[in-house]
Structure formats: structure tokens, C-alpha cells
Amino acid sequence: MTANEKTSVARLLDLASAVASGGYMEAPAEYAFADDAETDSFHAGAVDNGIVDSLDQIAADARACAACRLAQGRKNAVPGEGPDRPFVMVIGEGPGADEDASGRPFVGKAGQLLDKMLGAIGLSRQTNCYIANVVKCRPPENRNPQPDEIAACAPFLERQARLLRPAFILCAGKVAAGTLLRSQAGIGQLRGKITEIDLGGFTAPLLATYHPSALLRDENLKRPAWEDLKTLRSALERAGFFAEEN
Ligand code: URA
Numbered sequence: 001m002t003a004n005e006k007t008s009v010a011r012l013l014d015l016a017s018a019v020a021s022g023g024y025m026e027a028p029a030e031y032a033f034a035d036d037a038e039t040d041s042f043h044a045g046a047v048d049n050g051i052v053d054s055l056d057q058i059a060a061d062a063r064a065c066a067a068c069r070l071a072q073g074r075k076n077a078v079p080g081e082g083p084d085r086p087f088v089m090v091i092g093e094g095p096g097a098d099e100d101a102s103g104r105p106f107v108g109k110a111g112q113l114l115d116k117m118l119g120a121i122g123l124s125r126q127t128n129c130y131i132a133n134v135v136k137c138r139p140p141e142n143r144n145p146q147p148d149e150i151a152a153c154a155p156f157l158e159r160q161a162r163l164l165r166p167a168f169i170l171c172a173g174k175v176a177a178g179t180l181l182r183s184q185a186g187i188g189q190l191r192g193k194i195t196e197i198d199l200g201g202f203t204a205p206l207l208a209t210y211h212p213s214a215l216l217r218d219e220n221l222k223r224p225a226w227e228d229l230k231t232l233r234s235a236l237e238r239a240g241f242f243a244e245e246n
Contacts, residue, residue, distance in 0.1 A: 077136045173213075
């Protein structure tokens, strides 16, 4: 509500109370209301668990974070990027060297393949897909993030999911899939199935597939990954996305 709207409501209430008490009206009160924060803007912030939060705020917090050892080795934290009302939130493992250098997710070879995979089903980080990672800082030597690092970083991912409210979550690889599905199983078992998950109080259907780096190492994984992407596209169409194209 704007400050003007709040003042109008307060004056109406004053008037109603004057009428109810026999028509005696004191001098009008001076009000100094402020506009409410926007609740659906990338920049202005949205209410998250009673706190005004925004993707900009999450990014600033990630850049200032020292909650785990990964902070010590980073050049740049990599909070994520994409539109603020995406169809899909893609979640990878963690930044590599290219991402650490640029502060942007999935910009190296694997990222270029990811963009092609998403493009094949009508998704892109420019229009309808938000790209994030389980950890926001690069693990040394590209090792897997460790459980305590993932736990330290989880609040960022949860805040992002609550703000973005994506219709779907796509996990790229075992680390992201295992973390969100709370499973130790291999990606071969986790992929291809749609499962409803809870991410910090926000629930969404999740599909896991192979990490694009795995596809770069093993061509044979491209076919099952393509099957997964078609599963995602069909689910999005069933949910009413892309209706104007069909
Ligand atoms: N691999 C990931 O999992 N995430 C990135 O951002 C880049 C490579």
C-alpha cells in the first residue's frame, strides 16, 4: 500500500470514529506513513519469512559470507543469475574456475553446453530460467563441496527458491540432486523422475539429470539427458507453460 492510500484509510477511520462518537471531529491528525516495499520486484525486495529480502540482498550476503572455508579461496562468490520469475530454477554443484573469475554461474564449457541443453527445450537464463548452485564459492581444485560447506550455504539457496518460486527445479548432477533429494544414491538412479521437494519451506517438483560436465566426458550420457529434458518440457507444457507456442 502506498503512503497516500494509508493516509486515506486512516482519515476514513477517523471520520467513522467521529460519526460513531456523535459527530464530534477533532482537528485532522497528521500522518507520516511510508510506502510498503514492493513484494515482487527483483530490486525492491520481497517479504521472506517476515523479512524484506531480494535477490540483490542475497547476492550481497553471499559476497560478504565467511560461513565456511570456501570463502577463503574465492575470487568471487557466484550467487546466481536469471529472471526473477523463472519457470525453472537450475541448480548445479558449485562454481568452477571460470565462474569464480567472473562471478557468474555456468559460464565455462559445461555452462555453454547447459545453455544449449536448455535452449533445446525453450529455456534460457535470459528469459525463463534462473541458474544457481548448491554452493556459491568455488571448492579448491574443483573438488566436490563437503557436507558442512553445503549446509553452510543452504540458506542462500532456500532464500532464492522462496523468492523465485520457480514452477520446476532442475538439478544438474549428483551433488545437487543428492542434496535436494537427501539421497546418497548415484545420479543414474536419481535422474529422470519428478519428485516434489521442500526447499526451505518452498515446495516444487524436481527433476534431476546428468551434469553437463559428465556429458562432456561421456557422450553416451547425452541420450538419457535428452530424455530427461523432454520429460521437463512435457511437464512444463502440462502446467500451462509454452501454451502460446503449441
Ligand atoms: N559447474 C557447476 O556445477 N556450476 C557452475 O556454475 C559451473 C560448473
